Amino acid sequence: xxxxxxxxxxxxxxxxxxxxxxxxxxxxxxxxxxxxxxxxxxxxxxxxxxxxxxxxxxxxxxxxxxxxxxxxxxxxxxxxxxxxxxxxxxxxxxxxxxxxxxxxxxxxxxxxxxxxxxxxxxxxxxxxxxxxxxxxxxxxxxxxxxxxxxxxxxxxxxxxxxxxxxxxxxxxxxxxxxxxxxxxxxxxxxxxxxxxxxxxxxxxxx
Amino acid sequence: xxxxxxxxxxxxxxxxxxxxxxxxxxxxxxxxxxxxxxxxxxxxxxxxxxxxxxxxxxxxxxxxxxxxxxxxxxxxxxxxxxxxxxxxxxxxxxxxxxxxxxxxxxxxxxxxxxxxxxxxxxxxxxxxxxxxxxxxxxxxxxxxxxxxxxxxxxxxxxxxxxxxxxxxxxxxxxxxxxxxxxxxxxxxxxxxxxxxxxxxxxxxxxxxxxxxxxxxxxxxxxxxxxxxxxxxx
Numbered sequence: 157x158x159x160x161x162x163x164x165x166x167x168x169x170x171x172x173x174x175x176x177x178x179x180x181x182x183x184x185x186x187x188x189x190x191x192x193x194x195x196x197x198x199x200x201x202x203x204x205x206x207x208x209x210x211x212x213x214x215x216x217x218x219x220x221x222x223x224x225x226x227x228x229x230x231x232x233x234x235x236x237x238x239x240x241x242x243x244x245x246x247x248x249x250x251x252x253x254x255x256x257x258x259x260x261x262x263x264x265x266x267x268x269x270x271x272x273x274x275x276x277x278x279x280x281x282x283x284x285x286x287x288x289x290x291x292x293x294x295x296x297x298x299x300x301x302x303x304x305x306x307x308x309x310x311x312x313x314x315x316x317x318x319x320x321x322x323x324x325x326x327x328x329x330x331x332x333x334x335x336x337x338x339x340x341x342x343x344x345x346x347x348x349x350x351x352x353x354x355x356x357x358x359x360x361x362x
Numbered sequence: 363x364x365x366x367x368x369x370x371x372x373x374x375x376x377x378x379x380x381x382x383x384x385x386x387x388x389x390x391x392x393x394x395x396x397x398x399x400x401x402x403x404x405x406x407x408x409x410x411x412x413x414x415x416x417x418x419x420x421x422x423x424x425x426x427x428x429x430x431x432x433x434x435x436x437x438x439x440x441x442x443x444x445x446x447x448x449x450x451x452x453x454x455x456x457x458x459x460x461x462x463x464x465x466x467x468x469x470x471x472x473x474x475x476x477x478x479x480x481x482x483x484x485x486x487x488x489x490x491x492x493x494x495x496x497x498x499x500x501x502x503x504x505x506x507x508x509x510x511x512x513x514x515x516x517x518x519x520x521x522x523x524x525x526x527x528x529x530x531x532x533x534x535x536x537x538x539x540x541x542x543x544x545x546x547x548x549x550x551x552x553x554x555x556x557x558x559x560x561x562x563x564x565x566x567x568x569x570x571x572x573x574x575x576x577x578x579x580x581x582x583x584x585x586x587x588x589x590x591x592x593x594x595x
Contacts (some may be wrong), residue, residue: 198401204392211388229387236391238467242530244402245466258467262532269592304371320372331468351368 188252196243207236210252213322214260220305220317221264235263253324254331261314261332307354312347315340405529408462415458415544416451418521423548426514427555434557442491446554449487453480454547460540461522465529473540477577480543484550484573485566494561504568507557511549511572519545519580534584534591542580546573 188209194202214235218228238259246255305313311333318329319340326344330337405411427435435443456476463470522541531537549572557569 196402196404198399200396200399203395203399207388207392207395211391212384215384215387232387233391233394236395238530240395240398242467245405245530247405247407247466249407250468255466255468258469258532262467266592304368316372320369334469334471336471348368355368 189248189250192243192246192252193248196246210256211236213253214256216321217257217260217317218264220313220321221310227267231260231263231267234267235260238263251328251331253322254328257318257322257324257328257332258334304351304355307350308347312343312350315343316347319344405465408459411462411465411525412455412458414525415461415522416454418518418525419454419458419544419548419551422514422518422521423551423555426548426552430510430552430556432555434553434560435555437558437560438554445487445491449483450547450551450554453483454544454551457540457544457547461526461537461544464531464533464537464540465526467530467532469533469536473536473543476540477543477573480547480550480573480577481570484570488562488565488570492560492562492565495563496561497563500563500567503559504564507553507559507564507568508571508575510556511546511553511569512576513549514552515542515545515549515572515576518548519576534587535581536584538580538582538584538587539577540580542577542583543573545580546576549573549576 188206191202191206191209195206211232214232215228218231219225235256239256242259246252305316308316314333315329318324318332319326324332326337326340330340333340438446453476456472456479460470460472460476463472519541522545526537526541550569553569553572557565559565
């Protein structure tokens with residue numbers, strides 16, 4: 157598919173207000189708003205269902221940010237603590253996912269800043285010790301995704317993961333990333349262009 | 363590899379079912395969240411907070427102008443007063459919308475826009491409706507206006523930040539910029555009611571400076587708050 161074809165595909169998705177990807181998990185998205193409203197009313201079942209529905213998407217988002225699985229788990233905890241503290245700011249008429257991913261995005265940025273501070277102070281060792289956790293956590297699909305998205309910039313990776321892996325629409329991604337729909341489309345287009353250039357036969361890293 | 367192949371890889375990554383480690387992490391989240399579950403009242407609709415910020419702008423500027431004396435209001439013509447009021451209200455509405463949106467994690471892109479709009483709209487308006495570009499006593503007359511404007515902006519900023527804390531601000535730098543712009547506009551509105559000096563150069567530089575200085579200070583304080591928050595994480 158060429159660049160125009162991709163743009164047309166994105167336009168079609170936005171015009172029809174459909175999520176970027178259609179899976180059974182994504183098809184249940186409208187129910188998230190109802191679950192969130194009940195979560196605000198301290199409904200335990202709704203809180204549990206919301207956590208079960210949203211957490212896998214958040215984990216995929218964190219894993220795709222080239223974080224290790226352990227960092228992703230820490231970020232998941234941190235993000236849910238923030239969601240819990242900020243749950244009164246969710247307005248019932250709004251979609252849940254942009255609100256959740258805006259919080260997740262800030263958690264990632266804060267974690268990045270923290271790790272930068274730690275990196276400055278820490279003493280480097282020549283070789284990292286091999287741990288059993290690395291064997292258990294390194295699933296093939298994650299490695300593939302990490303490798304695939306590694307060449308992208310942070311913003312491009314955010315957009316691609318939210319659109320394709322979290323299954324959000326362009327409008328939702330725009331809200332979550334404080335940008336316009338046009339900017340999201342442009343970032344997605346450039347990300348795809350970069351990935352296709354890298355993965356083209358003869359240039360491949362995969 | 364084409365876009366369809368990429369789509370397939372990404373779709374497969376998205377469909378991966380949660381493994382045991384994932385389930386353990388989610389269970390941990392569940393236990394943490396459920397242990398502190400109590401009802402919360404959702405934030406009031408956006409238009410209510412937007413109106414509250416606008417009311418605050420009108421009340422603080424009107425009260426400060428009345429206390430200091432409405433000397434400026436008496437020397438303005440009706441058309442000048444209407445044009446200044448409309449522009450002030452329009453830019454204050456943008457800044458209020460920015461403040462109201464910054465109360466939620468999603469935020470907005472209006473914060474910087476409100477300061478830029480103020481910095482462009484008011485000099486343009488004042489150059490159209492006022493005359494006089496002489497620089498006699500330019501600084502000696504200007505500094506008291508700047509100080510008075512900022513003195514009104516400070517209590518306005520404190521009240522705005524009190525309202526902002528009702529929400530959950532993720533980026534205090536942007537919220538500070540929006541709050542600083544709105545409180546600066548409050549100071550500017552007070553000066554238009556109070557200051558009888560209608561020289562274009564005076565109004566364009568010293569009155570507008572209240573908004574710009576206030577906005578920049580708000581941004582700097584917000585940035586400091588962000589930095590302190592990140593350091594404590």
